Amino acid sequence: MNRDHEEGFDRRDFMIASLGAVGAAAALMSAPALAQDATTPKAEGGTVFTGDIISGKKVISTLDIDTLEPGRHFFYFQGVQMPTGQHWYVSVAVIKGEKLGKRVGLISGVHGDEMSPIHTIQTVMAALDPAEMSGSVLAVYDLSRPAVEDMTRRWHNSGRGMDLIDMNRLFPGNENAPDAPVRHAGLVFNRLLRNNLDYAIDFHTAATGMDATSFHLARMELPEVREMAELYPIDHIFDNVAYPSILPNALIDVGIPSFTPEIGRPRIFDHEMIPLFVEGTMNVLKHHGVIAGEIGRTGKDSGVVIGDAMAPVITTHGGFVELLVELKEKVEAGQKVAIQRNTFGEIVAEYTAPRSGEVLARRTDATCEEGMIILSFLFDSTVPEGGDQIVE
Known part of the structure; x- marks a missing residue:
């Protein structure tokens, strides 16, 4: 399951609504430590700065939002190493409010050919004022950095002769796996996301070669997920569990309600759909008390259609x-x-x-x-x- 070589709108198995069990390869990669790396520091609380600065942004290997002062913060998160020994760095922003409150994560770049999610999150973050916020918003712009660099869906992993790895089949990952993308998934999941979020939204688009309506993939049987998903003025909601190892399911498994908005076509900024997802995301932040204001248009206004197959x-x-x-x-x-x-x-x-x-x-x-x-x-x-x- 963690190697998806189908092209097209790459949610093939759950489109057919016939989900299989997790494959043996996925089970192997998500198992307890398979390789030892004594140089990797463990996440034990507190933001860990590596001492490096890239383009004026401090580099971190672990994030702890509780240790940050209220305001805007920009970091590069140190991901897995490349074959040259350098690291893949993930662009991270945190806006922390003056008051305590819920912690919401906005994630993009799990697939590298999905541009509208990045623009959506940039727009939301630019509209936030920490002086008027409660809680925090964590933005991750390019989680699968090598895929984003190439604007390809998958991570080009050289470990076994240039495999093409779908990051959204690897979560929660394993920091000690004998596979760079799985290690990277584990680093991001353990040191950036799981200890800093109460809710998460993992934005995507259709795959290259496909187009789609404005829709969510969301587990509507979960009340907190349903509440958030219905706050978007979109066309459709696909009520389905999907693959066990996608990022929202891994987050749900550790108690963080999460779902997947899908913003139209890949490789472009879809300026017709982006405002719908910005409005819905702002609604979610209002719903959780992170920002104040009246709820905007929702699924009731757009006549959202919910299907499970x-x-x-x-x-x-x-x-x-x-x-x-x-x-x-x-x-x-x-x-x-x-x-x-x-x-x-x-x-x-x-x-x-x-x-x-x-x-x-x-x-x-x-x-x-x-x-x-x-x-x-x-x-x-x-x-x-x-x-x-x-x-x-």
């Missing part, structure tokens, strides 16, 4: 795909939704919706290999086929 359309051939439906469009089971042609323009396949639902994701690349998801439909599995889908 995905029905994908998967290609049976390679070729050029013409999609016949748009994002948010309602479809009926059996409706023709895509045509595929070969290089001569001959039709090699026609695709229909496997069941009724709303279009949540669609492929943007015209070419497609066989076995790839080109469309995904959100639906409520508790509603019989032909019944009205739940709108909340």
Whole structure:
């Protein structure tokens, strides 16, 4: 499970709503210490400064927000070492209020091709005034730093001949694993996140080659998660556990309610969707008393549709795909939704919706290999086929 080599809108297993158990590789990497590193200091409380300064920002190897003075703080967090012996550094900001209160984390860069989350968090952080805040907001901008540098979804790990590692299959990580990305996940999780947060929001987008509506992946059976997720004026909420080793699940496992907003297309700043997620995030901060003010628009205003299952359309051939439906469009089971042609323009396949639902994701690349998801439909599995889908 911690090696996901599928391209496209990379939530394939839970789109089909058929989740497997954690694979043996993931279990191995998240097990107790597998390699010894006596030089790695242990996180025992207190912010640890390495003594280094990069571009005027102090470098830390452990964060303890309680030790910081009220105000704005900018750091580079020292992540795992590169093959050259230098470190990957994660950009971190903390805004700490004058009064005690809840601690909220805003996280981006788990996948390196997702730009709108970074812009969303930058916008929220710029709007906060520590003199008027209670509690704190921790921003992590580029958690998977090498992936962000390359604007690729996955971490290019040289440990086994340049593996492509999806960081969002590795949490909570293991600081002593024989694998750099897993160690990095453990460092970030243990020394930056888990001891500094009461709530967390892990922002993402669709993967390269795909587009999606404004939606959340959220475990709606958890009351505190549901309360936060419904504060966003978005299109859809996918109520699903997803992979066990994604960051929100790892945070939930240690008592930190968390969920995943998905902000449209990858590799760009989606200026139509970003304001929706900024407004929703400000609503969350107001809800938790971090900032004052009236709650803005929420899911009730946008008519958010909540579904607990995905029905994908998967290609049976390679070729050029013409999609016949748009994002948010309602479809009926059996409706023709895509045509595929070969290089001569001959039709090699026609695709229909496997069941009724709303279009949540669609492929943007015209070419497609066989076995790839080109469309995904959100639906409520508790509603019989032909019944009205739940709108909340």
